[in-house]
Amino acid sequence: xxxxxxxxxxxxxxxxAVRTYADKIAEITTRxxxxxxxxxxxxxxxxxxxxxxxxxxxxTLIHGPGCPVCVTPVEILDKAIEIAGRDDVIFCSFGDxxxxxxxxxxxxxxxxEGGDIRTVYSPMDTLKIAIESPDKQVVFFAVGFETTxxxxxxxxxxxxxRKLTNLSMxxxxxxxxxxxxxxLSSPDNRVQGFLAAGHVCTVTGYAVYEKLVDKYExxxxxxxxxxxxxxxxxxxxxxxxxxxxxxxxxxxxRAVKRDGNQPALxxxxxxxxxxxxxxxxxGLIPQSGLKLRGEFAEFDAENRFEPANQVxxxxxxxxxxxxxxxxxxxxxxxxxxxxxxPEHPLGATMVSSEGACAAYYLYRKP
Ligand code: SF4
Numbered sequence: 134x135x136x137x138x139x140x141x142x143x144x145x146x147x148x149x150a151v152r153t154y155a156d157k158i159a160e161i162t163t164r165x166x167x168x169x170x171x172x173x174x175x176x177x178x179x180x181x182x183x184x185x186x187x188x189x190x191x192x193t194l195i196h197g198p199g200c201p202v203c204v205t206p207v208e209i210l211d212k213a214i215e216i217a218g219r220d221d222v223i224f225c226s227f228g229d230x231x232x233x234x235x236x237x238x239x240x241x242x243x244x245x246e247g248g249d250i251r252t253v254y255s256p257m258d259t260l261k262i263a264i265e266s267p268d269k270q271v272v273f274f275a276v277g278f279e280t281t282x283x284x285x286x287x288x289x290x291x292x293x294x295r296k297l298t299n300l301s302m303x304x305x306x307x308x309x310x311x312x313x314x315x316x317l318s319s320p321d322n323r324v325q326g327f328l329a330a331g332h333v334c335t336v337t338g339y340a341v342y343e344k345l346v347d348k349y350e351x352x353x354x355x356x357x358x359x360x361x362x363x364x365x366x367x368x369x370x371x372x373x374x375x376x377x378x379x380x381x382x383x384x385x386x387r388a389v390k391r392d393g394n395q396p397a398l399x400x401x402x403x404x405x406x407x408x409x410x411x412x413x414x415x416g417l418i419p420q421s422g423l424k425l426r427g428e429f430a431e432f433d434a435e436n437r438f439e440p441a442n443q444v445x446x447x448x449x450x451x452x453x454x455x456x457x458x459x460x461x462x463x464x465x466x467x468x469x470x471x472x473x474x475p476e477h478p479l480g481a482t483m484v485s486s487e488g489a490c491a492a493y494y495l496y497r498k499p
Contacts, residue, residue: 145359146182154364155187158371165191166374167323168367169316169459171309172330173200173487174358180496182360184367192371195323195459196492198312199330201277202229202485203457204412205305207447210235212440213274213303217243217250219438223266225259226274228252233481236446256281256288256302263292263300272434275302279336282306282423283397286404289425289432301434304424307410309333310341311421316458317349324459326370328356328363331385336401338393342381350379357385404429413481414454451480456489463493470494 144150170176176196179185185194198204214235217224224240231240231250244250249269253259256273263271275285285302292300309330316324329342334355342353352373356366366384373380383389401423410422425433450468455461463469463482473479475491482488 142359145357145361147361151182151184151360151364152187154361154368158192158364158368159189161368161375162189162191162371163375165193166325166371167193167195168326168328168370169195169197169324170328170356170363171197171199171313172328172333172358173203173485173489173492174332175199175328175330175356175363176489177487177492177495178358178360179363180492182363184360184363187364188367192367194367196456196462196489197316197459198412198415198457199278199309199333200457200482200485200487200489201281201305201307202227202233203453203481203488204307204415205230205233205276205481206411206413207236207445208411208442209303209305211237211443211445212435214238214240214243215440215443216272216303216434216438217248218246219270221270223249223251223262223269223271224274225251225253225262225271227254227276229485229487230274230276232478232484234448234478234484236443256285257291259300260288260291260295260297263297264295267299269299270437271300272438273300273302275304275306277306278309278330279333279401282401282405283336283394286400289404289429290400292432293429298431301432301437302425303434304405306405306423307412308407308421308423309337310345311418312412312415313345315415315418315421317345317351319458321460324351326352326374327354328366328370329353331355331357331362331389334383334385334389334393336394336397338391339381339383339389340391341393346379346381352379353381355381355383355385355389357388412457414457448479453480453482453490456482463490464497466490
């Protein structure tokens with residue numbers, strides 16, 4: 134939709150083009166609709182560029198659980214904290230995870246206490262660290278959706294090939310579609326249309342949503358992250374809702390193909406299999422996570438270190454579970470902007486660069 138003719142980011146941020154789509158949405162809207170953007174990156178773009186404020190009052194955007202840092206369960210985070218505190222471990226993680234509160238402390242506190250915790254930008258960085266540090270155990274905290282799982286899988290294949298015995302992964306990868314299905318099958322569901330996460334779909338493709346569309350008769354529009362992408366995605370979704378249609382549409386055609394990235398998917402399938410997974414604030418979602426196949430069990434940090442299952446504790450008063458399911462907005466939390474800020478977060482949704490609470494704090498602070 135946003136045309137292969139465009140070359141520069143500014144063109145996707147052209148305010149007049151975005152307003153044109155906002156006007157088109159207003160023209161076709163005849164009644165209230167609830168649309169969920171699944172991805173936290175989209176939530177931040179909507180807040181940052183004020184897309185929600187351009188829409189007619191009938192359109193409500195509901196922010197979904199597509200922030201991997203936010204949904205990583207506290208029991209896995211507590212295990213990460215335990216492993217990271219060991220003397221023989223170099224613990225590697227994406228930066229966002231370091232400040233997420235565990236039951237008793239966060240990873241940044243472990244680092245302050247002397248733990249060797251390193252921020253990496255790709256799991257592949259951990260290969261180099263493991264090769265250069267043969268007397269240490271290197272552990273990568275593998276967090277993320279379908280978007281990051283291929284690079285974790287490729288790293289494990291490399292480690293396997295090189296017969297590295299000092300690299301392992303604490304795996305917390307989650308899958309988008311089971312989460313969407315959990316939302317749709319909930320008796321409290323309010324979502325009538327989805328903006329699917331464009332970057333996830335660069336890996337999965339969009340054909341994978343066809344079953345969901347058929348089963349729940351709901352429009353799903355694969356959507357990008359720039360203001361014009363979002364305005365177009367919402368327009369396509371409202372157009373379907375007004376017509377009573379339920380189709381998968383691809384707004385993000387410049388990056389997403391019907392069948393996705395097959396080499397990436399094959400790499401993930403070679404290394405991982407689906408498993409039930411708890412989502413922080415939401416609970417267990419069947420077959421919504423990835424675990425290492427038996428062949429690669431030697432790279433599983435849980436097997437290698439056997440961290441204890443601890444009694445978990447979460448901040449009372451944090452309603453991030455309701456926010457992640459779209460039931461409440463961040464400003465409805467009594468702690469928002471008072472007891473809970475990005476400097477002193479009570480919940481993961483205030484820490485992550487994709488968290489809804491952080492988005493509202495940054496762009497809509499009361
Ligand atoms: S504002 Fe803070 S306490 Fe409230 S839901 Fe968000 S993260 Fe939790």
